[in-house]
Amino acid sequence: SQQGEEDPQALSIQEGENATMNCSYKTSINNLQWYRQNSGRGLVHLILIRSNEREKHSGRLRVTLDTSKKSSSLLITASRAADTASYFCATYKAAGNKLTFGGGTRVLVKP
Amino acid sequence: NAGVTQTPKFQVLKTGQSMTLQCAQDMNHEYMSWYRQDPGMGLRLIHYSVGAGITDQGEVPNGYNVSRSTTEDFPLRLLSAAPSQTSVYFCASSYSGLAETYNEQFFGPGTRLTVL
Numbered sequence: 001s002q003q004g005e006e007d008p009q010a011l012s013i014q015e016g017e018n019a020t021m022n023c024s025y026k027t028s029i030n031n032l033q034w035y036r037q038n039s040g041r042g043l044v045h046l047i048l049i050r051s052n053e054r055e056k057h058s059g060r061l062r063v064t065l066d067t068s069k070k071s072s073s074l075l076i077t078a079s080r081a082a083d084t085a086s087y088f089c090a091t092y093k094a095a096g097n098k099l100t101f102g103g104g105t106r107v108l109v110k111p
Numbered sequence: 112n113a114g115v116t117q118t119p120k121f122q123v124l125k126t127g128q129s130m131t132l133q134c135a136q137d138m139n140h141e142y143m144s145w146y147r148q149d150p151g152m153g154l155r156l157i158h159y160s161v162g163a164g165i166t167d168q169g170e171v172p173n174g175y176n177v178s179r180s181t182t183e184d185f186p187l188r189l190l191s192a193a194p195s196q197t198s199v200y201f202c203a204s205s206y207s208g209l210a211e212t213y214n215e216q217f218f219g220p221g222t223r224l225t226v227l
Contacts, residue, residue, distance in 0.1 A: 033215065042115075042201055043154070045215035088153060097161065098169060099216060101146075101154040 006089055006105040014110050019076040021105040023089030024069075030094045032065055032072050037086045037104070046074075046087075079109045112137050115219035117202050123225045124192040132187040132222050134202030142205045143185040144169070144216070145177065147198040154201065160185055192226045199223050 007022045023032070031050045035043040049056045049065045049072065056063045062075040076083055086104040093100075118133045136143065144159035146169075156169030160179040174196060176188040185204075189196060203216040 035218075040221075042218035042220050043203075043216075044218070048215060090154075097167075098156055098159065099144075100156070100170075103153040 006087070006102045008105060009103070010106045010108070012108045012110065013079055015079060015081055017079055019079050019083070019107055019109070021074050021087055021107070023072045023074070023102055025072075025089075025091045026070065027093070028067070029091045031092045032063075033090045033092065033099070034061075034063060034072075034074050035088045035090060035101075037088065039085075043088065076107075079107075081109050081111045083107060084109045114138065115202055115204055115217050117200075117219035117222050119222060120220065121223050123227065124189075125227050126192060126194060128192050130189050130192070132189075132200055132202075132224075134185045134187065134219060135183050136185075136202075136204040136217070137183065138204065138206075138217065139182060140204035140217070141182070141207050142216075143179065144203050145175070145185070145187045146201045146203065147171065147196075148201060148221075149198050157187065157200075189224075194226045197224060197226045 005024050013019050031048055033048045034046040036046055037043045047058045047063050049063050060077045065072045086106050088101050088104045090099045090101045115136045141162045145157040146154040148154050155171050157171055157175050158169055158177040160166045163179050163182050166177050166179055179185055200222045202219040205216045
């Protein structure tokens with residue numbers, strides 16, 4: 001079973017709008033990571049947030065982590081057509097030394 | 112640096128055939144892993160390695176073997192291909208798999224495998 005579950009499964013927005021996607025997980029984690037996958041390509045790491053952090057920024061990306069609710073959100077501000085991709089959250093637990101991915105959110109940014 | 116490379120990019124097999132998917136990285140990463148990606152399922156971990164000579168099973172290891180004789184290479188072997196193994200396979204590496212220093216994973220471009 002998947003540790004992380006993204007919501008929504010798909011998202012369609014206009015260029016310039018913000019895109020928000022959420023990730024929920026079931027058990028305690030050491031860190032949570034977000035990745036982007038363009039169609040037919042490998043995944044690219046976007047941002048990592050540790051379990052003792054609540055918010056992190058990287059350029060137009062903002063990630064939050066609420067360990068009490070076992071959830072994270074990824075916000076992309078001022079979206080561009082080039083942001084069209086699938087976005088995956090992945091949770092890391094030291095016990096087992098594995099990264100577990102969710103099913104992803106497909107984002108379409110219309111010009 | 113070439114990063115993580117995978118060969119082949121595409122492969123078609125018949126049921127029962129065996130083959131090896133190649134993965135190599137030139138970043139001197141200790142941690143390497145193999146995932147498969149099926150539609151709507153995200154990525155599932157097949158096998159991983161925390162260093163040369165050390166491998167361990169992931170979530171879906173059945174039907175696959177791995178070995179890690181060098182830091183650079185981490186081949187994935189399909190012993191007897193089945194249609195259920197039709198998928199896109201990704202190899203990934205990271206500097207370390209240890210809890211205190213776990214970093215981002217770098218992914219290869221993938222191998223699209225079809226088993227008839």
